[in-house]
Structures are given as structure tokens and as C-alpha cells.
Amino acid sequence: MALFAGRKLLRAVFTVWIAATVTFLLLRLLPSDPTLLVLQEDMTPELRAALLQQYGLDKPLVVQYVLYLKELLSGNLGFSFRYNVPVTEVIAQRLPWTLLLTGAALVATVLVGIPLGVRAATRRGGVCDVVVRSLGISSNALFVPSVAMLLLLLGGSVLGWFPIGGSIDPDTRGLAAYGSLLLHLALPLLTLLLVNVGPYAFTLRASMIEILGEDYIKSARAHGLTQRRIAWRHALRNAIGPALTLLGLQLGSLVGGAVLTESTFAYPGLGRLTFDAVQRLDFPVLQGAFLLLAVTVVVANLLTDLALLLVNPRIRT
Numbered sequence: 001m002a003l004f005a006g007r008k009l010l011r012a013v014f015t016v017w018i019a020a021t022v023t024f025l026l027l028r029l030l031p032s033d034p035t036l037l038v039l040q041e042d043m044t045p046e047l048r049a050a051l052l053q054q055y056g057l058d059k060p061l062v063v064q065y066v067l068y069l070k071e072l073l074s075g076n077l078g079f080s081f082r083y084n085v086p087v088t089e090v091i092a093q094r095l096p097w098t099l100l101l102t103g104a105a106l107v108a109t110v111l112v113g114i115p116l117g118v119r120a121a122t123r124r125g126g127v128c129d130v131v132v133r134s135l136g137i138s139s140n141a142l143f144v145p146s147v148a149m150l151l152l153l154l155g156g157s158v159l160g161w162f163p164i165g166g167s168i169d170p171d172t173r174g175l176a177a178y179g180s181l182l183l184h185l186a187l188p189l190l191t192l193l194l195v196n197v198g199p200y201a202f203t204l205r206a207s208m209i210e211i212l213g214e215d216y217i218k219s220a221r222a223h224g225l226t227q228r229r230i231a232w233r234h235a236l237r238n239a240i241g242p243a244l245t246l247l248g249l250q251l252g253s254l255v256g257g258a259v260l261t262e263s264t265f266a267y268p269g270l271g272r273l274t275f276d277a278v279q280r281l282d283f284p285v286l287q288g289a290f291l292l293l294a295v296t297v298v299v300a301n302l303l304t305d306l307a308l309l310l311v312n313p314r315i316r317t
Contacts, residue, residue, distance in 0.1 A: 012301075077291075078288070081282045082280050087287075094270045094273045097167055098270040101188055102192070104189050109250065112193065112201075113243070114243075117203070117208060117243070118208060118231050121204070132205050136198045139198030140199065144191060144195055162183055168184055188265050196257075199246065207241070208235055208239045217235060245304060251300040255297060263275045
């Protein structure tokens with residue numbers, strides 16, 4: 001078990017290094033000049049050279065890469081071109097909002113997907129089974145911005161039930177602030193839930209159907225156990241493995257979907273920050289945001305592998 005965890009940890013560290021390197025190279029190969037944000041047309045060549053030196057953009061690419069890794073290991077992500085403050089401060093202000101959205105979407109996917117998957121597997125051919133199969137197939141074709149725009153138009157403009165942007169109404173205090181937060185969170189959360197719950201429930205359904213055909217399940221039925229007890233107490237634990245693996249992969253799509261969702265709903269999270277940084281060529285912020293998103297996905301997959309190790313005894317052997 002320790003060897004398995006050690007291999008997964010080394011692979012995670014290597015993946016993060018690859019992500020950091022690719023991010024560094026891709027941003028510098030763009031056909032845009034990042035100095036346009038900090039330089040003005042009327043600047044003298046001397047002032048331009050001083051600013052390039054300040055941000056380290058006057059050095060060769062290899063030197064920039066070595067300095068980037070050195071600063072990265074010390075926790076320094078550089079200074080934002082736009083805000084002229086450390087990138088860690090900029091990200092720290094936006095990260096809680098993204099964690100709230102993606103965390104709520106992940107929990108909602110599990111809370112909704114598990115009952116749907118179990119019921120679809122135990123009552124094949126029923127209404128729930130048809131819904132789960134339909135969602136599992138159609139969800140792969142859903143485009144996050146399209147779903148977000150549809151919900152924004154329906155729930156925000158036509159019905160007027162939810163706010164059309166932002167995260168919380170200004171000048172709200174106490175319970176009113178929490179209520180405003182939930183209303184602003186509802187449509188972005190529903191967008192991510194609709195895109196992810198179908199494949200999750202469909203995967204769990206398929207795994208449950210396979211487990212329900214095992215001999216020990218037939219033995220449990222012969223001993224008079226109810227179908228509900230068999231499904232939830234015996235079959236689910238052994239069927240949850242593929243669903244857990246998919247959940248770890250879905251976290252990546254949740255993080256990527258958050259960028260598009262937050263941009264659509266003007267939600268002040270890390271995704272919106274990334275979108276703004278792309279438009280303004282704020283390379284340090286882009287590097288920090290991309291690296292943080294990559295680390296999040298890698299850690300999620302590492303935790304998923306460790307969770308599978310705990311719930312599935314066969315992996316431990």
C-alpha cells in the first residue's frame with residue numbers, strides 16, 4: 001500500500017512539473033507582446049528597457065525558465081502586470097469563490113448521481129433508468145457556455161428568479177447575505193451539475209448492474225435480504241470504484257467548466273480571473289492560475305486513487 005501511494009505521489013509531482021513547464025512555454029510562444037499592458041506608446045526606450053528588466057522579460061528564455069522554477073519552489077508566482085501586486089494575493093482573493101462553486105458542484109454531483117445510478121440499476125427499464133441513460137449519453141454533447149446562457153436567459157431574464165451575474169448583492173448583512181450568495185450561486189451550480197451528473201450516474205448504473213449479477217449478491221437474495229439493503233449495503237461499495245475514478249476526472253472538467261461558467265455569469269472566481277488575464281496578456285497571473293488548476297486536478301486524481309485503495313480491497317492485493 002505504501003509503495004502504491006509512493007508511486008502515485010511521484011507521478012503527481014512529475015505531472016505538476018510538466019504542467020508548469022508547458023504553461024511557461026505556451027504563454028511565451030503566443031504571438032502577442034505581454035509588455036503592451038505595462039508600456040505606453042510615449043515611453044522612452046530607456047523606461048521600456050527598465051520595465052522589461054523589472055519583470056525579467058529581457059533575459060533569454062532558458063534563464064527565464066530557470067528563474068521561474070526557482071521562484072516557484074519558493075512560493076513566489078511573480079507580480080501581476082495589471083494589478084502590480086503579487087500574483088498570490090490576486091489568486092487568494094478569487095480562489096475561495098471558485099472553491100465554493102466547484103466544491104458545491106462536486107458534492108451535488110455525488111448526492112444526486114448516486115441515488116440516480118442506484119435506482120436506475122435496481123429498476124431497469126423504469127423512468128429513472130431512461131432518464132439516467134438519456135443524461136449519460138446527451139451530457140457528453142452539452143457545451144457549458146450554451147447551458148449557462150440558456151439558464152441565464154430562462155432563470156434570470158424570463159422568470160427573474162435568480163440574479164444574472166455577480167456573487168452577492170452589495171450592502172447585505174447577516175442572513176440576507178447568505179441568501180443572496182445562494183441565489184447568485186444557483187445558476188452556475190446548476191450549469192455544472194447538468195453537465196456532470198449524467199455521466200456520473202450512468203457510470204454508477206453500469207457498474208451496479210455488473211455487481212448485482214455476482215454470486216454473493218444472489219446469495220444475499222437467497223438469505224432474504226431486501227433489494228434496497230443489498231443495493232446500498234453490499235453492491236454499492238464494490239460498484240463505486242469506476243464512479244470514483246470518473247469523479248476524479250470530472251473535477252478537471254469542473255475546473256475547466258468553471259472558467260466558462262464564471263465568465264458567463266460574471267462570477268468573481270479564478271475562472272473569471274483567468275479569462276480577464278488572457279484578454280489583458282497578464283502572463284504572471286495566467287501562469288499562476290493555470291498552475292493552480294493543474295495542481296488541483298493532479299491532487300484530485302491522487303486522492304481518488306487513494307480512496308479507491310481504501311474502498312476496494314482487491315487493489316490493495
